[in-house]
Amino acid sequence: MDLVSTLLGGLAAGMVLFIVSVGLSVTMGLMGFVNLAHGAFAMLGGYVVVYSMRHWGLPFSPALALAFAAVALFAVVLERTLYARLYRASELDQVLFTIGLVFVMIALVTLGVGPESQRVVLPAWLAGQTDLGFLKYRTYSLALIAAGTLLMLALWLGFERTRIGAKIRAAVDNRRMAESVGVDVGRLFTLTFALGSGLAAVGGGLGAEILGLDPQYPLRYLAYFLIVVAVGGLGKVTGVFFAALLIGVLDFVLKIYFPKGGTMFIYALTLVFLLARPQGIFGKHGA
Amino acid sequence: MSAPLPAAIELARRHRWQWWEVLPWAAGLAAFFLFPTYLAFGTQVLVTILFALSLDLVLGYAGIVTLGHAAFFGAGAYTVGMLAAHWGWTEPLSGLLAAALVAGLVGLASGWVLLRTHGLTLLMLTLCTMALLEQAANMFSGLTGGFDGMPGLSFKPILGLFEFDVLYFRSQYLYALAVLLLCFLLVRVLVYSPFGRSLTGIRENVLRMHAVGAPVRARQVIAYGISAALAGVAGAVFVHATGYVNLAVLGLERAAGVLIILILGGYGRLYGAFVGAILYMVLEHTLSKAYPTAWQLGLGLGLMAVALYARNGVLGLADALRRRWSAR
Numbered sequence: 001m002d003l004v005s006t007l008l009g010g011l012a013a014g015m016v017l018f019i020v021s022v023g024l025s026v027t028m029g030l031m032g033f034v035n036l037a038h039g040a041f042a043m044l045g046g047y048v049v050v051y052s053m054r055h056w057g058l059p060f061s062p063a064l065a066l067a068f069a070a071v072a073l074f075a076v077v078l079e080r081t082l083y084a085r086l087y088r089a090s091e092l093d094q095v096l097f098t099i100g101l102v103f104v105m106i107a108l109v110t111l112g113v114g115p116e117s118q119r120v121v122l123p124a125w126l127a128g129q130t131d132l133g134f135l136k137y138r139t140y141s142l143a144l145i146a147a148g149t150l151l152m153l154a155l156w157l158g159f160e161r162t163r164i165g166a167k168i169r170a171a172v173d174n175r176r177m178a179e180s181v182g183v184d185v186g187r188l189f190t191l192t193f194a195l196g197s198g199l200a201a202v203g204g205g206l207g208a209e210i211l212g213l214d215p216q217y218p219l220r221y222l223a224y225f226l227i228v229v230a231v232g233g234l235g236k237v238t239g240v241f242f243a244a245l246l247i248g249v250l251d252f253v254l255k256i257y258f259p260k261g262g263t264m265f266i267y268a269l270t271l272v273f274l275l276a277r278p279q280g281i282f283g284k285h286g287a
Numbered sequence: 288m289s290a291p292l293p294a295a296i297e298l299a300r301r302h303r304w305q306w307w308e309v310l311p312w313a314a315g316l317a318a319f320f321l322f323p324t325y326l327a328f329g330t331q332v333l334v335t336i337l338f339a340l341s342l343d344l345v346l347g348y349a350g351i352v353t354l355g356h357a358a359f360f361g362a363g364a365y366t367v368g369m370l371a372a373h374w375g376w377t378e379p380l381s382g383l384l385a386a387a388l389v390a391g392l393v394g395l396a397s398g399w400v401l402l403r404t405h406g407l408t409l410l411m412l413t414l415c416t417m418a419l420l421e422q423a424a425n426m427f428s429g430l431t432g433g434f435d436g437m438p439g440l441s442f443k444p445i446l447g448l449f450e451f452d453v454l455y456f457r458s459q460y461l462y463a464l465a466v467l468l469l470c471f472l473l474v475r476v477l478v479y480s481p482f483g484r485s486l487t488g489i490r491e492n493v494l495r496m497h498a499v500g501a502p503v504r505a506r507q508v509i510a511y512g513i514s515a516a517l518a519g520v521a522g523a524v525f526v527h528a529t530g531y532v533n534l535a536v537l538g539l540e541r542a543a544g545v546l547i548i549l550i551l552g553g554y555g556r557l558y559g560a561f562v563g564a565i566l567y568m569v570l571e572h573t574l575s576k577a578y579p580t581a582w583q584l585g586l587g588l589g590l591m592a593v594a595l596y597a598r599n600g601v602l603g604l605a606d607a608l609r610r611r612w613s614a615r
Contacts, residue, residue, distance in 0.1 A: 028407065032406070034407060034410065082591070082595070085595060086594065086595070089594070089598075091352050091406065091410075092346070092352050092550070093594045093598060094594070095352065095354075095410075095546075096546075096547070096550055096590050096593060096594040097590065097591050097594035097595065099543060099547070099587075099590060100586070100587045100588065100589070100590025100591035100592075100593075100594065101587065101591060102587070103583050103584070103586050103587025103590065104583075104584055104587035104588055104591070105587075106583060106587075107580050107581070107583040107584035107587060108584065110580045110583075111580055111584070219539070222539075223414060223415075223418060223539070226407075226410075226411055226414070227411065227415070229407075230407060230408060230411040234407070260425070260426050263418070263422050264419060264422035264423060264425075264426060267415045267418045267419040267422060268419055270411070270415050271412060271415045271416065271419065274404070274408055274411060274412055274415070275400060275401075275404075275412070278404045278408045
């Protein structure tokens with residue numbers, strides 16, 4: 001039983017990682033843009049959820065929807081005004097720009113809200129425990145697992161079965177070819193950037209319970225989001241899903257059994273994995 | 288200004304010393320006499336310049352983008368710290384060599400493994416290597432002191448003559464300046480050598496360098512190793528000067544910080560490390576304590592502006608201005 005509950009905890013954390021990281025994977029895959037500021041969108045989402053619940057009395061789910069919309073809109077504005085200038089710039093400039101953006105967002109949040117960490121108050125129907133028959137477990141973690149799985153299915157359907165999904169896949173595989181058969185990759189990118197940032201915002205709100213929420217959030221989890229994307233593969237929704245679950249569970253289990261060196265194993269495994277398969281879990285070699 | 292020179296003459300003259308290259312060292316010495324109460328801070332600046340210079344070799348000349356350069360700074364720092372704390376090896380100069388050796392070997396080994404990848408994967412792998420070392424330093428606390436590190440280390444006098452000056456940092460400052468000068472001379476010779484030219488060639492066009500038969504990966508790995516050794520020396524000087532080591536020598540914060548410093552100053556141009564380190568550290572020193580949030584906001588905006596408008600840093604801007612001036 002102990003093992004099952006540990007596993008469930010890890011899965012819930014993994015789902016949060018998936019929801020936050022999936023947008024990063026797709027946008028990096030599309031444009032090759034190294035966006036280290038992705039976690040900052042997740043943080044903003046968390047703050048929108050907390051603020052709108054506390055000050056406007058919004059219930060949890062509408063607050064999440066608001067976070068999605070607000071952050072997606074904000075992301076489009078940023079993408080059109082600033083990111084778009086750097087698509088042809090070097091990796092280094094992109095790294096520099098997005099680190100700068102992270103600092104700015106951290107400072108603005110610290111100035112506006114304060115440096116202390118925030119709590120998301122869960123609604124009554126998500127608090128407490130649910131009886132699964134063989135074990136009682138936190139309702140919220142179960143809800144996270146359900147939500148993550150549903151999202152995964154929805155994204156998978158969208159990716160594999162819709163026209164836009166097909167265009168995205170085509171552009172990730174070979175951008176120039178996709179453009180020459182008439183796919184407007186720039187517009188596609190704006191769309192996925194907005195969607196991905198919106199999802200990150202939802203992940204920030206949903207995950208605040210597990211990952212916490214304070215101005216240092218984007219830096220603290222930067223390595224995790226990047227590891228998930230690198231292991232899952234660029235532009236690969238299913239790959240990111242399994243990578244996130246794997247890392248969520250491993251991290252959770254290792255932190256319980258090896259509280260001191262647990263994180264070391266994550267880095268070591270990532271290192272070995274990326275050396276063996278630099279294209280990610282399902283990546284094709286030489287792609 | 289004279290007319291632009293033909294490329295061949297320009298190339299042959301590149302490595303010659305310019306009169307103004309004396310200025311940084313004269314200024315370094317002058318600072319010793321002018322600001323006797325700021326020498327502890329000055330030593331930190333010198334260490335940071337050396338660290339940024341080592342990064343310039345891989346980033347600016349070889350074109351390898353790394354997020355984990357603090358791994359080597361930390362390797363050097365911990366080498367010196369552990370030798371002193373556990374085996375009583377407190378002679379500073381041999382400590383420097385040991386630090387360079389250990390950090391260089393770590394650099395060669397990790398470079399040999401990592402440099403077959405590129406782009407995001409390489410970025411992630413350098414980050415992971417550093418995080419791995421950081422976690423290892425945290426875990427094996429018997430050797431490394433864990434989270435608290437190793438405070439209160441003391442070292443033998445430099446060359447048996449100059450005691451480390453705990454109060455005013457006088458000998459530390461001159462020691463750091465001398466080490467920086469030696470390392471700078473090495474880097475300067477290196478980047479103007481055929482080896483350095485081939486690194487630049489790899490940065491500018493890998494395919495073409497492959498095509499002309501240059502051993503691309505071997506060159507990159509060697510540059511990575513040399514740069515790691517220099518970063519290790521910087522870490523060692525840091526420990527000699529301050530007398531402590533802790534996990535902060537290895538973190539993402541230090542790695543990102545040195546990257547920012549180098550890019551602010553201008554990478555791939557030797558003196559960018561100097562300008563960037565002085566500018567950044569003086570601003571940080573004066574602003575970050577009093578207005579930490581404003582400092583972070585300003586730093587962030589500054590980085591975004593540099594990425595968008597001033598890709599070659601402060602020195603690049605100065606160059607552009609000078610060119611515009613002389614074009615009149």
